[in-house]
Amino acid sequence: MTKRLFSFLICVAFLFMSIFSFTAKNIFFPAQESNVLSSQYTKTISLYYPRGTIYDRNGIPFTNRNDENSFGLPILQTDITQVAYYVTGELIYEENNTTSDGCYGANGLQLAYNEILNGGSPVKIVAEVDADGNLLGENYVHVVNDHYNEGGNISITLDFVWQKFVEEKLKDICEEREYKGACVLLTEISTGKIIVMASYGDYMNKTLLSYQPGSVMKIITAAAALENGIVTPQTEYECVSSVNVGNQTKYCSDKTVHGKISFAQAFADSCNCCFYETAKKLCVANPDGTYSSKALDLAVQWGFNIYGENMHKEFELDYDGHYSFVPDVLYNELNIFNAALGQGDIQASPYIINKITAAIANGGKIIKPYIVESVKDPAGNDLLEIDHEEFDLGLSDSTVKALIDMMILCEENGTASHNDSDVYGGFGGKTGTAENLEGAPSHSWFTGFFPAENPEYALTVFIEEGGGASGNAVYLFDQTAHLINDMNAM
Ligand SMILES: [Zn+2]
Known part of the structure; x- marks a missing residue:
């Protein structure tokens, strides 16, 4: 029926x-x-x-x-x-x-x-x-x-009112800007509780689908480089807007010449050239001619699958067949370039990106973001014991601190520059504009935390075929943060 x-x-x-x-x-x-x-x-x-x-x-x-x-x-x-x-x-x-x-x-x-x-x-x-x-x-x-x-009966961590208003805002923005689809994921950093999980566009929850992460991947590349002592936030790099990758020339976004910048500024400006050079130093040559990457190892440590190898679900509501993954090994310089920039054989769900963001904002570890708080019979007795898992980035305090500062720099003087975020205390984060299928517009990401000082929330937004992240995902992030701030004050 x-x-x-x-x-x-x-x-x-x-x-x-x-x-x-x-x-x-x-x-x-x-x-x-x-x-x-x-x-x-x-x-x-x-x-x-x-x-x-x-x-x-x-x-x-x-x-x-x-x-x-x-x-x-x-x-x-x-x-x-x-x-x-x-x-x-x-x-x-x-x-x-x-x-x-x-x-x-x-x-x-x-x-x-x-x-x-x-x-x-x-x-x-x-x-x-x-x-x-x-x-x-x-x-x-x-x-x-x-x-x-x-x-x-099940009690979950979502807030009905916040969820309702964010869903309405998301729908309005998607209709106004003619986005194909988008999603918003908000986690309370101190508890790991998912407060809002909103999706728009079709019948699946996009916070749990996986997409190429684009430059959001630079968070992982940067973490590996800092942790392995390959760079410090102050390490200087000279960007001339292009690098030779194998026999191809690859550019920074819009062929921007970033000039002489620190590694922290290269992160905030999302300098592709600097990140390619950094990623090469994270690679180890294997006897068979392939390369292993310490950045990809870190991604696996943080919950990504190795593509094709017993892929596991990261979150209890993940769909079958939709996993976050990275390649096992890299074959050439183009692979290294793509991996550093979250392109090629790499996919991430907004959920796993939010989990990593929340852990950074929380000083290196967090209760893994969860949604089911309790399961009780009609009389109120617990039917299930719910264990909340801890997620630890396994990074030194100095690396976590550097990542937080670099993410804040991204707003203060980078790809997420914004005018009126003071209302909710500013934010830190990372943009990602990810290549899509040939000819289709890029996917647009922003993952971050707010307020910038003593952050309360990790907020990850993704727009399917949303175009450049700076004007699209950052806008959705900012609009959502304003709304959450307003509702929090009520
Ligand atoms: Zn550059």
Whole structure:
């Protein structure tokens, strides 16, 4: 049975009920005797599947929300207009399946916690009919198999109100700027709680899909270079806008000549030439002629897969087949150039980039960003023990400090220069403009933290085919930070 048909039948059922002056309460908690059927012909008008509820951090329900048009019954169906739909997920109703398996989650939390949320066998709304199928009258509509919801309830870390407003803002910006799709991920640094996970564009949660990270990858290249003593933030480099990579000439963005700059400034300006030279020094030649890279090793240490080797999910709601990964080895100079710049055989989800950003902003380690806070039975007893994993960058304090300063420099005097971020205390971060398929516009990234001093939040935004990061992803980041700041003050 399709969801639309199911909704229609629920409406039909309630139309009957209202005609016969029943209230929803009578129907769902009927007197004992009304369960006794007198006619030999009955017809199931509809099924109501009880199901546990998914609550926000303040106890506001994302699912089973009461709707005034539903005659007092919670609406079970999920649809794309529902707040946090991408996180809670879709419910499927199976035609003719009147067992407890007739309703199940197709994705998101509804799928991941399907068994726990399942509320048992469906409540049947049955009408007695005559031999021609006509309803006999008001005393002949019954509820069969009414029972208390047997499903467990889930509390998650998202904030319903923040999520709702960020989703609206994201939609407005995407429509106004004609973006194909985009997403926003906000994590509270001190706790690892994901507060907002918003996506726009199609039916999948883009914070959990993977894309080429572009220059966001320079965070990892820089961390490896600093940690291995290859550079300091003050190391000077002379950028003439191009470098020879194998037999090709590669340029800095827009063929900018960055001139004589420090490594920190090269990070803030996203100088491709400096990062290529740095990445070469992180490579170790293998006997078979390939190269291993200390930057890619660090990426693997931080949760990236090695492409093709037992790829694992990074987050519990990750989709099958969508993983963050880096190549095992690099074959030539072009590979080294691409790896340093987050191009080629490298993909990252906004989730893993947010996790790394949050850990940097938190001084090197964090509770790995999570979303499920508790899972309880209807009586409030814990059904699952939830362990929150720690994520440690494994970097020295001086490297973490240098990364934070370089990310702040990116706003103060770099690719994310911005005018009015003082309202929320400024920010630190890194832009990424990532090559896409031939001819398609680039993907646009920004990952950062705010306020710049004593950061509270890690915020990662991604715009599919969004074009240059400075004018697009940074704008989305800034607009979101303003909104969060406003809501935080309320
Ligand atoms: Zn340059």
